[in-house]
Amino acid sequence: MTSSPKKNLFLLPLLLAALTAPSRNIPAQGPPQKPNVLLITLDTTRADHLACYGHPTAETPTLDGLAARGVLFEQAITPIPVTDPAHITLFTGLSPDEHGVYENGIVLEKDPPTLAGLLAANGYDTAAFVSVKHLLTDGYLRGFKTVDGDFSSPERFAEDTTDRALRRLEKTGPAPFFLWVHYFDPHAPYFPPERFRRERSPGAVRFETYLALRRQTPGYLSRGITPEEKTAASALLQTHPEADISFFRLTEEDNAVIESWYLGEIAHVDSQLSRIVSLLQQRRLLDDTVVILVGDHGETLRESSHVGQRFRHGSEVYDRQIRVPLIISYPKVLPSGRRIAEQVRLADVLPTLLGLLGIENKSPMDGVDVLASAAPPDLPAYSYSVRQHFECVRTNEFKLLRDGFNDRMLLFDLKNDPAELTDVKGRRPDVFSDLSEKLARWKQKRGASLRKGDVDPHVLENLKDLGYLR
Numbered sequence: 001m002t003s004s005p006k007k008n009l010f011l012l013p014l015l016l017a018a019l020t021a022p023s024r025n026i027p028a029q030g031p032p033q034k035p036n037v038l039l040i041t042l043d044t045t046r047a048d049h050l051a052c053y054g055h056p057t058a059e060t061p062t063l064d065g066l067a068a069r070g071v072l073f074e075q076a077i078t079p080i081p082v083t084d085p086a087h088i089t090l091f092t093g094l095s096p097d098e099h100g101v102y103e104n105g106i107v108l109e110k111d112p113p114t115l116a117g118l119l120a121a122n123g124y125d126t127a128a129f130v131s132v133k134h135l136l137t138d139g140y141l142r143g144f145k146t147v148d149g150d151f152s153s154p155e156r157f158a159e160d161t162t163d164r165a166l167r168r169l170e171k172t173g174p175a176p177f178f179l180w181v182h183y184f185d186p187h188a189p190y191f192p193p194e195r196f197r198r199e200r201s202p203g204a205v206r207f208e209t210y211l212a213l214r215r216q217t218p219g220y221l222s223r224g225i226t227p228e229e230k231t232a233a234s235a236l237l238q239t240h241p242e243a244d245i246s247f248f249r250l251t252e253e254d255n256a257v258i259e260s261w262y263l264g265e266i267a268h269v270d271s272q273l274s275r276i277v278s279l280l281q282q283r284r285l286l287d288d289t290v291v292i293l294v295g296d297h298g299e300t301l302r303e304s305s306h307v308g309q310r311f312r313h314g315s316e317v318y319d320r321q322i323r324v325p326l327i328i329s330y331p332k333v334l335p336s337g338r339r340i341a342e343q344v345r346l347a348d349v350l351p352t353l354l355g356l357l358g359i360e361n362k363s364p365m366d367g368v369d370v371l372a373s374a375a376p377p378d379l380p381a382y383s384y385s386v387r388q389h390f391e392c393v394r395t396n397e398f399k400l401l402r403d404g405f406n407d408r409m410l411l412f413d414l415k416n417d418p419a420e421l422t423d424v425k426g427r428r429p430d431v432f433s434d435l436s437e438k439l440a441r442w443k444q445k446r447g448a449s450l451r452k453g454d455v456d457p458h459v460l461e462n463l464k465d466l467g468y469l470r
């Protein structure tokens, strides 16, 4: 499978537009023999909290700039709102049930072809820059020649990861490079640097400082927390080591401040990414680099109907947790500023990139090359969380969601109700019936792919409760 005929099909609307609009540039040449590949994964980043996805106050000029010179997917869906499984889907083009990693830290025992392995086999110099320890689990990083994940705390800041990636980029050799840079900062606790943290409230400080201490991420406490605030949070942790969010009695003001800090973390990541983009520009490498920006999952902020799910992920499959940013920028081949409204899935990223690079793939994958035709194929997206018993099937227009927490099925009209507030199954029994059938078939398939021996006992209980195993 080579990409050129299909790419021509994809480019047809652009070429036709160019014929009638002489000022628009027609791509004058095909891709260079082997463009570099820069994959940026944006942990815990909601699509709707970037300016290029319509957020009114987000400060994301670098991401917006890359979107303006590339293709932005408005509905990119993760199969599971959990870091490791979502990343393994990106790396293998397989759904979590096929690759077998559906929780953080589960070893990848299967040996499917991986993105890094396929690129290494095609002459790429491959390097990974990871910002959280559990992404170093056995099997995840097959195919990477070098892995930079040597830090003492469980996670590291974007500036540190960026420093390391820049050092590497400064001495790239003649071989094309594949660099994966993972940014973890928007994950809770939210402590952006001072310039991205303009608001403050005692409740927000108390909650985030407690979280930072509990997660043993002391680096966060150096960002604007006073010794008194740290001492108070330490005392609280001693007396209430497992306090949940309801314990903190956050006010609406606290919630708003916490959300502004989350936006601050995204703005901070954007500013660090700008250093990488600048270096690529300085070294005249940007035009010969395919840049892919993608989230692993989103985050529930203030809007959860049950308080325990605020400011976290992995717990439900509303769009706030499963709709992620996806931008592919490579102006030599792809149009600039194109927005694709149709739904795509994280599993599609790998086959799409291979198509773009003209690399043949013979292994079966769940994903498809979504740039191979004028519009992505109309395929349902499935997503689930074993932690809180949520699952869904999603199309371009509707989502059927099983809320196992409250034991109910909900149908949402995504076009008219993007916040997923109104259940329309009474009004659309036809859609409800069709999606119920799809969800049931998917569950049947999933049940067959999981075996008892693959699953740790804790997760096994959840899976049994969900009806996946007997």
Ligand SMILES: [Zn+2]
Pocket (backbone or CB within 6 Å): 043, 044, 082, 083, 084, 296, 297
């Ligand atoms: Zn994550």
